[in-house]
Amino acid sequence: MNIQEFFQSYVRVQAWSFVDERVVADGWIFVRALGKDELLKFAKEGRFAGHVTWSEGKAVVRVSTRELDDGYTRVEISAHLQGFGENVDRFAPARDSWDLDSTGVLEKTLIDALEDHFKSLHSTPPS
Numbered sequence: 001m002n003i004q005e006f007f008q009s010y011v012r013v014q015a016w017s018f019v020d021e022r023v024v025a026d027g028w029i030f031v032r033a034l035g036k037d038e039l040l041k042f043a044k045e046g047r048f049a050g051h052v053t054w055s056e057g058k059a060v061v062r063v064s065t066r067e068l069d070d071g072y073t074r075v076e077i078s079a080h081l082q083g084f085g086e087n088v089d090r091f092a093p094a095r096d097s098w099d100l101d102s103t104g105v106l107e108k109t110l111i112d113a114l115e116d117h118f119k120s121l122h123s124t125p126p127s
Contacts, residue, residue: 027064043100
């Protein structure tokens with residue numbers, strides 16, 4: 001529970017724009033709205049590069065925790081990204097959203113924050 005509370009506090013301090021959130025048995029799921037620049041930072045355009053004019057996106061982030069032996073906790077973070085925009089090809093079938101692969105940057109940002117948090121908790125002040 002401590003890890004989940006840390007992440008909830010962290011993302012609120014970051015002033016991220018939430019679309020939705022919910023607590024699940026093994027963690028927390030939240031949906032973060034992304035501007036165009038954030039979308040391009042967190043998502044791989046892949047085959048859509050040059051074919052879609054992106055306007056915004058969203059990331060569905062799942063933080064899962066699992067208790068392990070000897071008091072350890074496994075934390076897994078995954079992000080599913082969706083981009084919104086306009087297809088450059090006017091003859092392509094009409095659609096306004098595309099599923100995109102993650103670059104791993106958003107997940108790494110959260111893991112780094114958690115690691116920094118625990119390092120600061122366990123660092124000993126100089127004598």
